[in-house]
Amino acid sequence: MTNIKDLAKMAGVSVTTVSRVLNHHPYVSEEKKNAVLAAIKASNYQQNINAVHLSKGKTQLIGVVLPYSDHPYFSKLLKGIAQQALEQNYHLVLFQTDYKECRELGALRMLKQKQIDSLIICSRSSDWSTIEEYLPYGSIVLCEDVKDRQVSSTYVNHYKIFYNALEYLYKKGHQRIGYVIARKSGTNSQYREKAYRDFHTKYQLSYQPDYIIDECLYFEDGEKAINRLKKMKTPPTALLVTSDQVAAGIVVSCQTHGISIPNQLSIIGFDNQPIAKMMNITTIEIPLLEMGRSLFLQAVQSDLTNKELSSRLIERDTVSYKEKNK
Amino acid sequence: MTNIKDLAKMAGVSVTTVSRVLNHHPYVSEEKKNAVLAAIKASNYQQNINAVHLSKGKTQLIGVVLPYSDHPYFSKLLKGIAQQALEQNYHLVLFQTDYKECRELGALRMLKQKQIDSLIICSRSSDWSTIEEYLPYGSIVLCEDVKDRQVSSTYVNHYKIFYNALEYLYKKGHQRIGYVIARKSGTNSQYREKAYRDFHTKYQLSYQPDYIIDECLYFEDGEKAINRLKKMKTPPTALLVTSDQVAAGIVVSCQTHGISIPNQLSIIGFDNQPIAKMMNITTIEIPLLEMGRSLFLQAVQSDLTNKELSSRLIERDTVSYKEKNK
Numbered sequence: 001m002t003n004i005k006d007l008a009k010m011a012g013v014s015v016t017t018v019s020r021v022l023n024h025h026p027y028v029s030e031e032k033k034n035a036v037l038a039a040i041k042a043s044n045y046q047q048n049i050n051a052v053h054l055s056k057g058k059t060q061l062i063g064v065v066l067p068y069s070d071h072p073y074f075s076k077l078l079k080g081i082a083q084q085a086l087e088q089n090y091h092l093v094l095f096q097t098d099y100k101e102c103r104e105l106g107a108l109r110m111l112k113q114k115q116i117d118s119l120i121i122c123s124r125s126s127d128w129s130t131i132e133e134y135l136p137y138g139s140i141v142l143c144e145d146v147k148d149r150q151v152s153s154t155y156v157n158h159y160k161i162f163y164n165a166l167e168y169l170y171k172k173g174h175q176r177i178g179y180v181i182a183r184k185s186g187t188n189s190q191y192r193e194k195a196y197r198d199f200h201t202k203y204q205l206s207y208q209p210d211y212i213i214d215e216c217l218y219f220e221d222g223e224k225a226i227n228r229l230k231k232m233k234t235p236p237t238a239l240l241v242t243s244d245q246v247a248a249g250i251v252v253s254c255q256t257h258g259i260s261i262p263n264q265l266s267i268i269g270f271d272n273q274p275i276a277k278m279m280n281i282t283t284i285e286i287p288l289l290e291m292g293r294s295l296f297l298q299a300v301q302s303d304l305t306n307k308e309l310s311s312r313l314i315e316r317d318t319v320s321y322k323e324k325n326k
Numbered sequence: 327m328t329n330i331k332d333l334a335k336m337a338g339v340s341v342t343t344v345s346r347v348l349n350h351h352p353y354v355s356e357e358k359k360n361a362v363l364a365a366i367k368a369s370n371y372q373q374n375i376n377a378v379h380l381s382k383g384k385t386q387l388i389g390v391v392l393p394y395s396d397h398p399y400f401s402k403l404l405k406g407i408a409q410q411a412l413e414q415n416y417h418l419v420l421f422q423t424d425y426k427e428c429r430e431l432g433a434l435r436m437l438k439q440k441q442i443d444s445l446i447i448c449s450r451s452s453d454w455s456t457i458e459e460y461l462p463y464g465s466i467v468l469c470e471d472v473k474d475r476q477v478s479s480t481y482v483n484h485y486k487i488f489y490n491a492l493e494y495l496y497k498k499g500h501q502r503i504g505y506v507i508a509r510k511s512g513t514n515s516q517y518r519e520k521a522y523r524d525f526h527t528k529y530q531l532s533y534q535p536d537y538i539i540d541e542c543l544y545f546e547d548g549e550k551a552i553n554r555l556k557k558m559k560t561p562p563t564a565l566l567v568t569s570d571q572v573a574a575g576i577v578v579s580c581q582t583h584g585i586s587i588p589n590q591l592s593i594i595g596f597d598n599q600p601i602a603k604m605m606n607i608t609t610i611e612i613p614l615l616e617m618g619r620s621l622f623l624q625a626v627q628s629d630l631t632n633k634e635l636s637s638r639l640i641e642r643d644t645v646s647y648k649e650k651n652k
Contacts, residue, residue, distance in 0.1 A: 059441075061419065061441075064420075068405075069395065069401050069404050069405055069408060070398065070401035070402050070404070070405045071401075072396065075395055075396035075397075075401050076396050078395050078396070078420075079394075079395055079396045079422070082395060082420065082422040083422075086422070086429065091419050091420070091421070091432075091436065092419065092420045093387065093417050093418065093419050093420075094390075094404075094408065094417070094418045094419075094420050095417070096405070096408040096409075096412070103412065106417075110417065115385075115387075218600060219574075219600070219601050219604065220600040220601060220603065220604040222604075223604055248545075249604065252578070252604070252605060253604075274544060274545070274546040275545050275546060277546070278545065278546045278548075278549055278575065278578070278579075279578060
């Protein structure tokens with residue numbers, strides 16, 4: 001492959017002159033410049049962008065850490081990030097972690113080695129102390145409430161959203177309410193669990209740990225959730241389901257099992273994905289595209305910001321009024 | 327930030343010596359080596375990986391072009407690619423194109439500039455001549471049947487799969503068969519259309535262009551497909567639906583519209599996604615994870631290979647036998 005020395009030889013000029021032409025330096029005679037440009041054209045010379053990145057200290061690559069690229073929640077978030085990246089002429093390096101900490105560390109190491117300019121962590125596996133260790137090397141942006149910490153973040157208030165949804169169901173007469181989530185260990189789920197406990201304390205309801213159904217991510221996990229409910233002596237009368245896909249799966253599974261929605265089981269989904277609209281599922285809209293765009297902007301901006309986005313309840317056909325059985 | 331000159335100064339050695347230590351060169355005295363290592367530790371020096379890439383001519387980054395990262399077909403394919411990439415210590419740069427040619431060109435240019443080592447195009451927008459222009463700069467791997475062309479590819483035989491599925495429905499008594507696809511213009515859809523035409527010719531059936539329903543990608547597009555069918559005077563009695571998500575949407579939409587499946591409308595989905603299993607949809611299994619893994623392997627191997635993967639029909643509950651109305 002042609003290098004800068006070959007170009008100098010072909011053009012009959014010094015290496016310095018070629019370098020000046022490549023870097024648009026002003027003090028090059030028109031004649032020499034044309035000779036270099038002709039040599040570039042003749043040799044189909046292509047500058048190695050890694051040399052440019054080395055000199056600039058920037059790669060125009062932003063890393064994105066997410067557990068599953070095939071989950072609708074994360075793929076919609078990724079879509080928002082990708083849309084904004086495209087507008088600003090950046091590209092994304094994908095780290096699919098399956099929630100394995102070592103894979104997240106791989107992404108952090110790439111930040112340290114300057115192979116990416118910044119890192120967006122859509123759902124975190126490693127401890128805060130690990131994240132902190134890598135902060136000197138570039139921006140790290142999180143999708144969770146991390147106020148008072150030295151990183152940017154965009155998030156929704158999962159505590160408030162969950163608490164409000166539980167109160168909404170309570171006011172509709174529901175006292176046995178369960179919820180369906182992906183994993184118990186994440187920051188967001190810890191906020192949800194706190195809201196769930198606080199709600200039970202406030203309304204003096206008995207807290208049932210088995211009403212928390214975890215490991216439900218996809219449409220087909222709706223069947224799993226219903227199977228769990230069917231084994232309970234007194235199953236919940238309402239479920240908060242933190243993914244519309246799973247909520248839709250529950251609706252279809254209930255049809256198979258002859259469980260009437262909303263009469264026997266009320267459902268509130270999350271995200272307001274198109275599947276919820278099509279199946280008339282009451283849901284809480286989370287602005288995932290906007291969240292993705294905001295995360296990207298924070299990744300390329302130097303100042304630290306924490307942005308809380310709002311959500312809203314969209315009432316459709318899957319919640320019924322339940323008479324209290326006093 | 328510390329650079330190699332600073333390290334030399336701190337260690338009291340020459341820049342050449344530092345460089346030798348960094349590159350594990352053998353001819354460095356133990357004393358000098360220890361001085362350099364101490365300076366590296368004290369300064370928390372971090373090698374810029376772009377310098378390493380520049381000297382090696384490799385980045386360990388593979389580009390992946392796909393139209394939509396939030397579509398289940400592509401996200402499952404991406405999952406397979408990502409799994410294999412992880413095993414071989416590569417990372418993926420994502421190009422979400424929305425089928426815009428200029429965005430695919432952006433990916434090709436990154437290949438030319440050596441910012442990525444190879445490029446996997448999951449669904450192509452640009453002409454073959456454009457692809458050809460970039461072949462000298464690195465491996466380009468395609469997910470379509472491109473025999474006799476100088477690229478590697480992994481694909482399923484869409485012509486054969488479609489033809490066999492049409493014959494299967496014909497043998498069940500169906501003579502008015504339609505199909506539902508994402509876009510008409512792709513190579514794969516052109517194979518499908520050819521199979522559809524050839525099938526009609528062979529069995530002397532009248533070819534109905536309006537039985538081809540395009541722009542259906544997501545679950546919620548099932549409703550759109552059914553609305554199109556409802557406007558037809560003599561709608562098809564069976565549909566091949568090239569996405570299980572759309573097939574599932576059609577099943578749910580038919581419930582709403584009081585159309586009985588399979589009695590009034592038979593359905594064959596594609597991919598064998600979990601949603602098809604849960605909803606008992608007859609489908610054609612496409613090994614997407616295996617396809618993704620194979621595409622990745624081809625991207626990092628230097629020899630050109632063309633790999634056809636096999637598919638299989640999984641019979642469930644959405645195809646009925648139809649008496650011929652002669």
